[in-house]
Amino acid sequence: MTAPIRLARPDVGEAELRAVAEVLGSGQLTMGPKVGEFECAVAGAVGTRDAVAVANGTAALHLALLALGVGPGDEVVVPAYTFPATANAVRLCGAEAVLVDVDPETFVVDAEAVADAVTSRTRAVMAVHLFGRPVDWDALRAVVSERVLLVEDAAGALGARSRGRPCGSLGVAGCLSFHPRKIVTTGEGGAVTTDDPEIAAAVRRLRHHGIVADGTNDIPVPGFNYRLADVLCALGIPQVERLEELLAGRERAASWYAERLGDVVGTPSAAEGDRHGWQAYVVRVDRRDELLAALRAEGIEVQIGTYALHRLGAYRDQGAFPGAQRAYERALALPFAATTTEDEVDRVCTALLGRLGRS
Structure with a gap:
C-alpha cells in the first residue's frame, strides 16, 4: 500500500528535542x-x-483587540473569507464583525472594499494575510482614516514581507499563530507583536488573569489564563532561529508545485515586491469538492482553503459576498511543509492532473 501524504508535517529535529528536554529536566x-x-x-x-x-492565535486576536479598547458598540471590519477565529475574536469582545468581500484570485481583501465598509462606529480593521500572502498594506493605509486602527491577522505570515517590511510589524498590533500547520510551531501557541509598550503591557496583564505586575497583585480588570507554557516556548525558540531555513523549504516546495500546475490551475503568489509567507499551498480549481474526495481516496490529505464566514450560522445575516463564495468553492489546500519532497509533489500533481484530464 502506498503511504499516505499528510497535509502538513512540522519540521522538528534534534535542536527542538534538546530544548524541550532541558525544560522537562528543570x-x-x-x-x-x-x-x-x-x-x-x-x-x-x-x-x-x-x-x-x-x-x-485566537487568544492573540482576542487580547490584541481588548488591549486596543475594542468593545460593545464598536465595529471591526473582517474579511468574509478567513478562518472564523478572526471574526470570533471580535464577537468575544462584544463588538460587531462587519464582513467585506475578498478578491477570489488572491484571497485577500481589496482596500477599496474595506474603505467602503468603514463607518463612524468602525474601531479597527482586521487585515488578514491569508495563507501567508501579504495584504496590500500601502493601499489599505492610504484609504482608511488614521482614526481606524489597523490590526494584522498575521497568523500564517511569519516571515512574509510587504514591500520589504515584515508582516506583524505593519499595524498597531500583529497576531501570530504557532499551530503545527504554521511555518514556526510550538504545538499550540500565538503572540501579539507591537511597537506600543502600553499595548504589550495590557496583553501581558490580560493573559495572566489581569494581574498587575507591580507587586500589589491587584486585578483592576479581569483577565484570562492565556499564557504559553515554557515547555512550548522552548520548542519555539529553535524554530524561530531556523525561520529562514523553514521558509526556504516551503519556497522550494511551492516552486515545484507552480512548475507542474501553473498552466492548469490557479496557483498562489505574492504581489511584486512582496514575499509570500507560504503557510499553506492553496490552489484554485473547479469541481473542488469532487477533487477533494478523489485525492483523499488516493491517500493524499487535502483540505478546503478556509471558511466563507457568511455561510456560517453566526455570520449569515450580512448579505452575499460573491468573491468569498467563489474563493470558498474553488480553494483546495495541497500537502505542504518545509519537509515536503519533490517525489511527494510529483505524486500529488499526477493525481490532481489525472482527475482534471491533463495527465
Whole structure:
C-alpha cells in the first residue's frame, strides 16, 4: 500500500528535542525563563519592540483587540473569507464583525472594499494575510482614516514581507499563530507583536488573569489564563532561529508545485515586491469538492482553503459576498511543509492532473 501524504508535517529535529528536554529536566514547565527568551526571538524576527506569547492565535486576536479598547458598540471590519477565529475574536469582545468581500484570485481583501465598509462606529480593521500572502498594506493605509486602527491577522505570515517590511510589524498590533500547520510551531501557541509598550503591557496583564505586575497583585480588570507554557516556548525558540531555513523549504516546495500546475490551475503568489509567507499551498480549481474526495481516496490529505464566514450560522445575516463564495468553492489546500519532497509533489500533481484530464 502506498503511504499516505499528510497535509502538513512540522519540521522538528534534534535542536527542538534538546530544548524541550532541558525544560522537562528543570521542572519549571510554565511561567519560567523560556517565555521571555521566545518572545525576544519572535520580536527580533518580526522587527517589533515587543512580542507577547499567548496560548494560541485566537487568544492573540482576542487580547490584541481588548488591549486596543475594542468593545460593545464598536465595529471591526473582517474579511468574509478567513478562518472564523478572526471574526470570533471580535464577537468575544462584544463588538460587531462587519464582513467585506475578498478578491477570489488572491484571497485577500481589496482596500477599496474595506474603505467602503468603514463607518463612524468602525474601531479597527482586521487585515488578514491569508495563507501567508501579504495584504496590500500601502493601499489599505492610504484609504482608511488614521482614526481606524489597523490590526494584522498575521497568523500564517511569519516571515512574509510587504514591500520589504515584515508582516506583524505593519499595524498597531500583529497576531501570530504557532499551530503545527504554521511555518514556526510550538504545538499550540500565538503572540501579539507591537511597537506600543502600553499595548504589550495590557496583553501581558490580560493573559495572566489581569494581574498587575507591580507587586500589589491587584486585578483592576479581569483577565484570562492565556499564557504559553515554557515547555512550548522552548520548542519555539529553535524554530524561530531556523525561520529562514523553514521558509526556504516551503519556497522550494511551492516552486515545484507552480512548475507542474501553473498552466492548469490557479496557483498562489505574492504581489511584486512582496514575499509570500507560504503557510499553506492553496490552489484554485473547479469541481473542488469532487477533487477533494478523489485525492483523499488516493491517500493524499487535502483540505478546503478556509471558511466563507457568511455561510456560517453566526455570520449569515450580512448579505452575499460573491468573491468569498467563489474563493470558498474553488480553494483546495495541497500537502505542504518545509519537509515536503519533490517525489511527494510529483505524486500529488499526477493525481490532481489525472482527475482534471491533463495527465
